[in-house]
Amino acid sequence: MRFVIIGAGRVGLRTARVLREEGHEVTIIERDDAMVRRARNQEFTVVEGDGSQESVLEEAGIKEADALGALTGDLNVNFTASMIAKHHGCRTVMRIDEAYREGIYRKYAEEVDEIIYPERLGAIGAKNALLGGTIRAIADIAPHLQVVELTLTQEAPINGYTISELELPADATVLAFGKRDDPLEIPSADESLETGDRLVVLADYEVLSQVRQLIVGETANQAMANAGAGGVN
Template identity: 30%
Template sequence: MRIAIAGAGAVGRAIAGELLVSGHSVMLIERKATAIDPDAIPGARWVHADACELGRLEEAELQNVDVMIAATGDDKANLVASLLAKIEFAVQRVVARVNDPRNEWLFDESWGVDVAVSTPQMLASLVEEAVTVGDLVRLMTLRQGNANLVEVTLPDDTPLAGKPVRRIPLPRDAALVTILRGGRVIVPEPDDPLEGSDELLFVTTDSVEDALRQALGLGSPEEYGSPAR
């Protein structure tokens, strides 16, 4: 996959390194000449350009990438780069970094953002996920389609233990995508049985989260105001 990253600071370089290890083609776009350092990420294509300038993005051939990641430390720059990538270059997937949580409401499809990543929100979700058993924890909002990636760790005494996946009456706009069990990542098949302590990952919408709780035999959100017991 061809991926462009706007911003070659610590965050942008870290993302680039991970993507290169996974076999993707990476282009780093950086406006500060002093930050251009091909030796730091030798497998990436480095472009000295302002990701908010249409002409420079045309020179970088942004129309040829599959994913744009706006990862600068400036929310205004990330929004403009996202909008240009989506509207002017029809980039299929645009991911944007949110630096200030107060600006998160701006990072949606109207600015060309498919997925907004807010570090504070993500850290809070990860902490909640680590200590919560028996309720849904929202890990990420997928802006396209207003869907969420949510996680639930089944209690040891879950009534679903031993039941196959096909027996879970999932609401229409909820899909089970992964079961994490004892270090394994399981792509669920209809006849796979569930077990206590399974960690389930769903893609769902806001409107059906309560119905999903009911389908999983969980209590209401108000019952989980404290960490897992």
């Protein structure tokens, strides 16, 4: 997938690194000279300029991008860039810095797909918001371990099973379970698994593709490609 990230600060650059490590194409927009140099030193493609300007966004490839992350500390830049990106058909993720403003921006920026603030959501969370979908990474516990939240689909082989009937690979375990729209809880053995339910799983990267096949219903080839790249989509 192709992403445009506005802002090469702490949140923006970390998000860009996570996306690149998972095999995605990332272009960064930044207007601060020092931050531009830092991003280029890390071998990112960087467009210098104001991310709220349509011409700069077009130079960064917004017309071909799948999603835009407006992750600067400037609310006006983030808001304007998100509106322009939405016009070009992108998924949009907008950063705000104060939690109390979230309701205001959700009310007046209804077209923005996700609103995040770093105090609650770091680089992994920003990446999940950009990707959307039925699988999201929660944390990398170790180089070979990841905690993921997966949403059951209609195609999942385990749809209709109970927790006690669920057989995950040896190097994966269920940590929490939540019915559709309900809070996550410690799972009980007789809980039924239905479309829209969520499972939080701790898994070794080696078995992530098998876990994805069981819970999300991906084909073997899809799961192998996505898990192999660390993909969460």
